[in-house]
Amino acid sequence: MDVINPATGERVETYEAETVADVDDALAVASDAFDRWRNCPLREREQLLADAATELRTNDRSYAETITREMGKPISQALEEIEKCAWVCDHYAEHASTYLNPDGHPSPPGAVAKTAYEPLGPQLAVMPWNFPFWQVFRFAAPALTAGNTVLLKHASNVPGCSRAIENVFREAGYPDGTFQTLLITSDLVDEALEDDRVRGVTLTGSGPAGRAVASTAGRQLKRSVLELGGSDPFIVLDDADVEAAAETGASARMLNSGQSCIAAKRFLVHTNVYDEFLERFVDEIKSLTVGDPTDPETDVGPLATDAILEELDAQVTASLEAGARTVTGGEPLESNGAYYPPTVLVDVPDDCPAASEETFGPVAAVFEVDDESEAIRTANETEFGLGASIWTEDRRRGRRLSREIEAGCVFINQLVKSDPRVPFGGIKDSGYGRELSEAGIKEFVNRKTIWVE
Structure with missing residues (x-):
């Protein structure tokens, strides 16, 4: 080995x-x-x-x-x-x-x-x-x-x-x-x-x-x-604290260079706050330091293997060819290591890899939704059911919607995480x-x- x-x-x-x-x-x-x-x-x-x-x-x-x-x-x-x-x-x-x-x-x-x-x-x-x-x-x-x-x-x-x-x-x-x-x-x-x-x-x-x-x-x-695996939805509703959601969302997607089953992978954002969220989210993503993982200032390191990088790049390329658009990132970095930049995709078609597959790396797909019903429906349109995050200032609304999410765990105004004090696991695939x-x-x-x- x-x-x-x-x-x-x-x-x-x-x-x-x-x-x-x-x-x-x-x-x-x-x-x-x-x-x-x-x-x-x-x-x-x-x-x-x-x-x-x-x-x-x-x-x-x-x-x-x-x-x-x-x-x-x-x-x-x-x-x-x-x-x-x-x-x-x-x-x-x-x-x-x-x-x-x-x-x-x-x-x-x-x-x-x-x-x-x-x-x-x-x-x-x-x-x-x-x-x-x-x-x-x-x-x-x-x-x-x-x-x-x-x-x-x-x-x-x-x-x-x-x-x-x-x-x-x-x-x-x-x-x-x-x-x-x-x-x-x-x-x-x-x-x-x-x-x-x-x-x-x-x-x-x-x-x-x-x-x-x-x-x-x-x-x-x-x-x-x-x-x-997981393709966790990160739902940002019209009454969310958008600044907090964008800051936490960047961490939820890019932690461990995006190589996490419970990472936020699909960002479902209400149309009323979509533009503000996207701007703040992209700013957070761009502020991350990519580089030598032994440097304590590095936020995003290399992917674990060349094969993982190649698969992720193929998923992004296929998504772009299907009509998605990059706001930042989108191509492997020129390096001896397996580096892929933090990437944000928008206008993502429903049937392309960034929407329908698990992307195991620093790639976020952002979707605009008209209302909470569309957010829940889109969140559940996946074979996975590991975790989900819902952002709303109305906690009762968050608890109500959490019951409609098909997943093993739902976090309201928090990223999905495993914690020794609470059960962790998923449903479906x-x-x-x-x-x-x-x-x-x-x-x-x-x-x-x-x-x-």
Whole structure:
């Protein structure tokens, strides 16, 4: 596995891919470790998770630099990602006992009925490169604390991040085998998932990858959680705070150089405020600094790979040929790295890629809508259903319209984000199941009914 620095195009490191035999060995270790780990008192598992948070904060610079070197995230955002990982560890270290406390149920006199929450066994995590620490930790923190063991199959372009995450748990004092990385190619995922020792799988990634994993898990009758793509609408109504919406909208689209499933991708703006919003939004976009991701002043770095840049450029080109118009950006930058400029498209036809596909990069499509009904209808005209953002000064109006949005989460006067305190996940082609909060820790447990008479 070659690590290519996307800012320079240079190979910076090579890792040896592991084999089927290595996977078998890891599964044996994970299975043996589970028998001990499940009996470790929950309070001790919580303390280890708190120690993992300490390790993350103590060595945040080193971990952040690994992220930046492998996938190009601006260093300031990489540091924020490490802190967010520490936060999710803090959250479950504090709240896991409450989340996993047995629930009581009505029962006849002389009987007690409860639901206990018990771990299932080794869990396989198939993770992407765009938030290479956060997307692992938001699963691993609750799964491990519930008493499961975890095997991580990370994206092939971030093997150093994979090894670094393993190091976090090792340095925190986790027993051997509770968390392991598998530096394997995607063709070995099915074989690992079909093994009886793996009791569940979670995947964050593309729709095709999610369907493949779900199919295998379904045949094996194993628990699965999928967090897939998104084409999130960002709705700006006629009574919105336009200045705040434009400022937050630029961040919502360009964070992580636009490489986020929950990024705002389709901006649906009421005709009464369209011109003002577009002017302010474009000004915000143009003010962003594109450049070296190791520079703390950089807002937008390179895309993670040349292939991602080529696909994004093809989507923009096809959209322009279909009749869309660029207000800013629109062509790859001349550079040795995979740089694409922040881009804003308007007059976007309904059936072109910028309207109908997920654009995974710094490209925003802005649409003018006549009223809230058209905004909601357009927002729902997608196979995705991950998140949505609604901007209005009337909070009751926002809450009412949120019920009409087909998505797993709706934020009013805020960008869509994942937060340890609330459930996260999507519907339709954006996947199923939930991560984070109480819902997340209960996805990979046995909800065992216990009746005592």
